[in-house]
Amino acid sequence: MRMWNRYRPGTADKTGVAHLTTLPPLPSRPSIGRLLLLAVLMLAVLVCGARWISTQYRTGQVSRGLLTRSYDRRIVIADLMARLQEVEAGRHDYLANRDPAALRSYRSARVAIRQQRHRLERLLIDIPAQSARYAALSDLIDRRLSALDAALPTPTSRPVASAGRADGLTARAQMLAAAMMQEEDRMIAERSRRWDARAARAQRMVWLLVTAAFILVGAGLAVALSWRRARYPLVLQAQEAVARLTGVFAGTNDAIALLDPDGRIEAVNPAVTRLLGYQPEMLIGRDIAMLIDALPPVGSLAERIGLDAGRIVEPLRIDRVAYHVDGHSVPVDVALGLMPMPTGLHVVAAIRDISERKAIDRMKDEFIATASHELRTPLTSVVGALGLLRTISGTALSEPARRLVTVAEENSRRMIDLVNDLLDLEKLDSGALVLCSRPIDLVPVLHHAARGSEGLAAGRGVVIALESPMDGLPVAGDEGRLARVVTNLLANAIRFSPDGGTVTLSAERRGGRAVVTVADRGPGVSPAFRERLFTRFAQAGDARSAGGSGLGLAISQQIVRAHGGTIWFEPRQGGGACFRFSIALRVGGEAALRLLVCGGAGFVTPDMEHALAEQGIMVERAEGADGAADQAGQDAVLIDLDDAGPGKDALAMLFGADRTPPVIPVIVRAGGQFWRAHGVSRDAWRVADGGAPITDLAALILADRRAGGDIAS
């Protein structure tokens, strides 16, 4: 919501304007690095814990094996001693009763003793202290058993009665066995204690891991939840933004087409259907060139929209043509805007119907032409009558009458000047005023203007002092219009000069420009008035009495601008006013090439003409193709067949068999494409780079011609 505040019209502060005109950078893709790190950390903790528990488990297994062996050994030792008792008892019974059953019991116990000794030997392998005791025990048992065996009758001998002396051996063996069992008990107690401690540790670790896992899962859930909560208002904002923009898109009266990075239409608003008759499905996926002529269909989208350093050089393209579905053309202005998106650079083209404006312009032009005609007609009679009166009856009139005639005549002329100025200003505004731009020297223009102003100066006792460089000032321009500028500036200076004053007209080179200065010693221009100097009907307090129309500086500014120059005011050192204007000096000293242009006013605009003039190419204009055929002596011809009107047949004359060499290159716009022709045959025409401005083409071709190259290649 806060984001939208910036876009509300009511908050169009400096920040707001900046956000309207510049786009925020694309957000970077959210990084999952930290999340990944957390997950890895969590996994590592769990794995380490599991490994530790596993190690503890394995150690526990080993301990448990040792414990079991201790128990086993204790049982075997106890059993061994019990068997030894059985052997003793069996021998004793036999000797007492001569019972063969007792002998059998004796012998089975002997076998059991042998087996248990084998078991014990195996169980004692890794217990050196017990092994040593067992070795002693084993020796005692052997000796005792030998003694017992000797006391028993063999099939061939009698029993020896001295076996009883070996009772000491049994007692010692029992003592050793008891010590061994005591040792095993000690070991059992020790290992049980360790086992318990280890089990307790493992239990603690398990609890720790379970707790850690719970904490991590909980933290993860909390983060996910907070992300979702943080995202929700953004989603709402995005939806709101989409709703607003969709509303603007659908509700605006201008036809809007959104273009993908290939220049194809990806969306159009309902105004497109209203203006041009196309249904959206007829346009989606088609190139924008089918809809308007503002983006030539050649080159990448960046080239087509004229992108320079991330900005569109000409975002507003006026006086273009849109194509209605039924085939007729609609005059439009096209505004282009950029939409940088992750998928590339998209473009929005807003197409405004200017039919009504065109009609009003035509009406206005017609009105001004008619009004000026109607005003001039009575003025013709007035000025003519007064002029004749002064000439024919000059001597017959009394002095006061002659002065009155002069006053009337001068003011009638002022009125004519005013009408002419208004008409000129209108022509300059509408672009209808065509500059006859050609290579000229500015110095003779200054002399001419100075001479033309001598009458006005003499009437006020003012002297015009001309200071100009001797080597001339080569420029490309319209002599008559530039003289008009100088005359206007001189007239102002003379009007404001004190009687007997001097107006200085000078010109100089500054860098690549010619600077013309008109300076006077009049009252100067008050700071408050300086801002309005070049606006229409702007007159300083006493200017009206000085006799100006109030349009001179406005017209001068328009003319200088049409020459690609600037005009400005400076206070003069020591008092007075100083007006200067500058226009570019012509590059190179070679003779200018002449380019005949045949087409509407918008075909080669004054700006293009100026650009050509700076390359030493002078534009001459012909009315229709017929006019082109009439003219001769040019170095190249540029023809707009789309707008050449009824004279298309004249092209046959231009390229026909009766056109004698030298043949000149011809560039033709036909069907919205530029063609370049050389020679007399229409077959020789071929497509030039359709996307390039026509003036670039002309300059290229003329450069070829200047170099004497083969133009057709």
Add this chain to the structure above:
Amino acid sequence: MNPQPLNILHVEDDADIRLVAGMAMALDPAMTVTSVESGGAALRMLTEGAFRPDLLLLDVMMPDMDGMRLVAEARRLPGMEAVPAIFLTARTRPGDIALYRAAGSLGLIIKPFDPVTLAQQIRALLPDPV
């Protein structure tokens, strides 16, 4: 050397301008001016009166027929095929000037004209006598 005598038919719907222009041309003693108020009157004079001027001096915007049409009509008459014509008009937009040229005129004098030099301006537009 006396200037070449010139018989001029001046067609202009505004009576005051007819008067002023007539007096201005009368400053040149070799110019004889016949003034009429409309294209129709001029054509009548040329067809019925068999008047053959050396030059047509015409306004462009007139109520019954414009100056260009009058030139075309007049040049259909016998003996008038090559009569020179000069327009005297306030309509001077670039498109208008092309039309005047297309109508086969010698040139254009812009209203308001300077009455003192009008005769000189007319003579300046005439081709040199062969």
